Amino acid sequence: MRDGEAAWGKPFLTRRAGCATxxxxxxxxxxxxPVRSTALCASLDDTELDLLSAIGKLRxxxxxxxxxxxxxxxxxxxxxxxxxxxxxxxxPEGREQIVELAxxxxxxxxVFADEVGLTVTAVADSELCLYPRAAFERVLDASPRMERRLxxxxxxxxxxxxxxxxDLSRRSARERVAGFIHALAERDLDEERGALTxxxxxxxxxxxxxxxxxxxxxxxxxLRSDGVxxxxxxxxxxxxxxxxxxxxxAGIS
Amino acid sequence: MRDGEAAWGKPFLTRRAGCATxxxxxxxxxxxxPVRSTALCASLDDTELDLLSAIGKLRxxxxxxxxxxxxxxxxxxxxxxxxxxxxxxxxPEGREQIVELAxxxxxxxxVFADEVGLTVTAVADSELCLYPRAAFERVLDASPRMERRLxxxxxxxxxxxxxxxxDLSRRSARERVAGFIHALAERDLDEERGALTxxxxxxxxxxxxxxxxxxxxxxxxxLRSDGVxxxxxxxxxxxxxxxxxxxxxAGIS
DNA sequence: CGGAATTTTGACGATGCTCAACAACGGTGG
DNA sequence: CCACCGTTGTTGAGCATCGTCAAAATTCCG
Numbered sequence: 001m002r003d004g005e006a007a008w009g010k011p012f013l014t015r016r017a018g019c020a021t022x023x024x025x026x027x028x029x030x031x032x033x034p035v036r037s038t039a040l041c042a043s044l045d046d047t048e049l050d051l052l053s054a055i056g057k058l059r060x061x062x063x064x065x066x067x068x069x070x071x072x073x074x075x076x077x078x079x080x081x082x083x084x085x086x087x088x089x090x091x092p093e094g095r096e097q098i099v100e101l102a103x104x105x106x107x108x109x110x111v112f113a114d115e116v117g118l119t120v121t122a123v124a125d126s127e128l129c130l131y132p133r134a135a136f137e138r139v140l141d142a143s144p145r146m147e148r149r150l151x152x153x154x155x156x157x158x159x160x161x162x163x164x165x166x167d168l169s170r171r172s173a174r175e176r177v178a179g180f181i182h183a184l185a186e187r188d189l190d191e192e193r194g195a196l197t198x199x200x201x202x203x204x205x206x207x208x209x210x211x212x213x214x215x216x217x218x219x220x221x222x223l224r225s226d227g228v229x230x231x232x233x234x235x236x237x238x239x240x241x242x243x244x245x246x247x248x249x250a251g252i253s
Numbered sequence: 254m255r256d257g258e259a260a261w262g263k264p265f266l267t268r269r270a271g272c273a274t275x276x277x278x279x280x281x282x283x284x285x286x287p288v289r290s291t292a293l294c295a296s297l298d299d300t301e302l303d304l305l306s307a308i309g310k311l312r313x314x315x316x317x318x319x320x321x322x323x324x325x326x327x328x329x330x331x332x333x334x335x336x337x338x339x340x341x342x343x344x345p346e347g348r349e350q351i352v353e354l355a356x357x358x359x360x361x362x363x364v365f366a367d368e369v370g371l372t373v374t375a376v377a378d379s380e381l382c383l384y385p386r387a388a389f390e391r392v393l394d395a396s397p398r399m400e401r402r403l404x405x406x407x408x409x410x411x412x413x414x415x416x417x418x419x420d421l422s423r424r425s426a427r428e429r430v431a432g433f434i435h436a437l438a439e440r441d442l443d444e445e446r447g448a449l450t451x452x453x454x455x456x457x458x459x460x461x462x463x464x465x466x467x468x469x470x471x472x473x474x475x476l477r478s479d480g481v482x483x484x485x486x487x488x489x490x491x492x493x494x495x496x497x498x499x500x501x502x503a504g505i506s
Numbered sequence: 507c508g509g510a511a512t513t514t515t516g517a518c519g520a521t522g523c524t525c526a527a528c529a530a531c532g533g534t535g536g
Numbered sequence: 537c538c539a540c541c542g543t544t545g546t547t548g549a550g551c552a553t554c555g556t557c558a559a560a561a562t563t564c565c566g
Contacts, residue, residue: 089415092506095423099415110412112405117412144397147404152365154407159363159370161414162342162352169421169463170348173554202513210422212555217514234513234562253345426522455545465523470546487530487545 029053033129038105039079040153043145051142055135061122068109068120077109077133083126086204087118097168098208100157107153111137123200168210171251176209177219179250181229185240195230195239223249282306286382291358292332293406296398304395308388314375321362321373330362330386336379337452340371341460350421351461353410360406364390376453421463424504429462430472432503434482438493448483448492476502 030036030053041052061067061083068076070089085102099118102108108120111133131139140147167176181196189196198205206213223229228246230239240246283289283306294305314320314336321329323342338355352371355361361373364386384392393400420429442449451458459466476482481499483492493499 087415089419091419091423091504093504095419097419097422099418110408112408113412118415144400147397147400151400151404151407154404154411155363155365158407158411158414159366161411161418162340162371165352165414165418165421165463166342166344166348166350168418169350170344210418213513214515214556215554218554221514251344251346466545467524467547468522471522474546 033081035079035081035105039129040107040146040149041079043149044143048139048143048146051139052131052136055131055139056129057131059128059130061126061128063122063124063126066119066121067128068116068118070116070119072116074110074113074116075133076130077107077111077136078128078130080104080106080108081127081129083122083124083128084199085120085126086123086207087120088207089118096207097210098204100161101208107150109133111140111150123204173209173211173215173219174222174249175251176211177205177216178223178228178246179252180205180209181223181238181240182246182250182252185243185246189240193239195237198236198238201236286334288332288334288358292382293360293399293402294332296402297396301392301396301399304392305384305389308384308392309382310384312381312383314379314381316375316377316379319372319374320381321369321371323369323372325369327363327366327369328386329383330360330364330389331381331383333357333359333361334380334382336375336377336381338373338379339376339457339460340373342371349460350463351457353414354461360403362386364393364403376457426462426464426468426472427475427502428504429464430458430469431476431481431499432505433458433462434476434491434493435499435503435505438496438499442493446492448490451489451491454489 030041030049033039036042041049044052056079058081059078063083067078067085068074080102082104084104085108086098087100087102087108088096089099090096101123102120108128110117140150167179171179184196184198200208202213202216206216209216211219220229220231223246224231226245228240228242228249230241231237283294283302286292286294289295294302297305309332311334312331316336320331320338321327333355334357336357338361339351340353340355340361341349342352343349354376355373361381363370393403420432424432437449437451453461455466455469459469462469464472473482473484476499477484479498481493481495481502483494484490
């Protein structure tokens with residue numbers, strides 16, 4: 001455990017190419033922020049943005065790094081700027097379930113909680129805008145619009161979580177794998193190649209779908225032999241050959 | 254389907270014993286409300302309470318009645334005052350999963366959504382305080398404290414939902430059943446008898462735990478033969494004989 | 507090229523679902 | 537009070553699905 005010590009460690013600042021001074025979160029800098037239009041802070045006016053930018057610090061995190069451990073005191077939250085994170089719950093014996101993926105613009109960590117409830121791990125080299133939780137909550141107090149936006153996001157996350165409860169309890173391995181690929185295809189299918197790149201390995205796919213690695217691998221192989229997908233063996237590139245049938249197997253009404 | 258037409262039907266008002274006039278939601282009446290201290294409206298001052306009570310209408314709902322159908326336009330939400338409701342998601346083929354139970358003081362229905370996402374059904378004879386969604390959202394706009402309270406509740410619900418994702422995907426039938434009884438015992442164990450009354454039948458327990466009725470029944474029988482529980486056959490009364498072992502089986506750290 | 511990590515494949519077994527029969531309970535009407 | 541019937545819960549047999557263990561194949565990266 002805890003191989004990734006000092007996760008939120010020393011405040012080293014990344015340097016951007018051609019930028020001699022470290023990137024600091026000032027409201028000026030926020031205009032260059034890649035997630036400025038989608039993140040929570042998109043709802044802020046200039047005055048409020050100053051409040052938030054004053055407390056935000058940029059951090060880079062390598063893939064595999066754990067940034068929050070379940071059970072630790074909850075002192076930070078952050079906006080994902082680049083990369084991706086997984087939020088996992090696990091039983092005492094170590095069985096694991098990925099409960100949510102966070103992409104650029106999403107918030108990781110929990111507000112209004114004194115203890116971290118979910119372990120958060122980078123699944124790719126990532127960058128995020130880190131806030132002390134207490135300060136973040138004060139900004140929330142001061143900005144009703146940001147609070148409303150957080151409420152809407154939380155409600156959306158709740159809907160998504162409940163939908164996944166149904167998937168995990170009542171869908172077969174085949175349906176889950178097909179549904180996962182289908183959802184990916186909806187989002188980021190490369191139209192030209194008719195293919196997509198799996199953002200996670202088999203292991204993380206298994207943790208996401210509540211299956212074993214072997215079952216995921218077998219179901220992918222079956223979808224290939226059925227002529228629905230064309231996945232290169234051991235690979236992360238996946239072409240969808242028969243979209244309607246994929247949707248049918250996934251059980252999309 | 255839809256045997257329970259006119260769910261939110263005609264606005265018949267219940268009469269209380271010894272109360273000749275129908276119960277209307279005025280702020281005066283709110284002082285008599287059984288969930289006044291726990292519901293969302295507990296955060297309101299008198300002025301705000303007037304706003305809310307002006308739009309709230311009392312309804313009684315018999316057990317089994319569906320009050321919201323997934324897919325319908327979303328025009329109402331409500332506070333549960335008495336009884337209990339289940340919120341269910343289901344696959345196109347009809348496999349079902351109970352995603353949340355709502356008890357007195359809880360909010361049912363979804364704010365900020367144009368379509369109902371989850372079917373809501375009374376699991377006991379119930380009473381609720383019904384609001385038009387649009388009007389409820391206006392009250393939310395006007396009362397930051399109520400909005401904050403809703404945010405906190407939604408965050409709690411999200412945590413609960415995610416925890417249940419782990420249960421559904423990674424725990425055995427035995428662990429789930431034991432965990433369910435254990436959680437019940439924490440809440441409403443009758444100290445004198447050392448027993449508790451199951452609030453739902455086997456079918457609903459199965460839908461809650463993501464199991465079949467038969468598996469639930471068998472696991473309960475096993476816990477009985479193991480000397481952990483004393484459940485009368487076909488019954489709803491359940492004594493916990495060995496609390497530590499129940500917790501151990503449930504996998505409580 | 508070599509070694510580690512990831513993925514695939516096979517064999518096997520346990521878990522939990524389905525189907526089916528039966529038992530217990532609750533209400534209704536004679 | 538009791539026979540009847542629908543609902544709910546229990547139990548058994550058989551079987552499909554999926555997890556586990558183990559070994560081989562493939563890829564990645566130095």
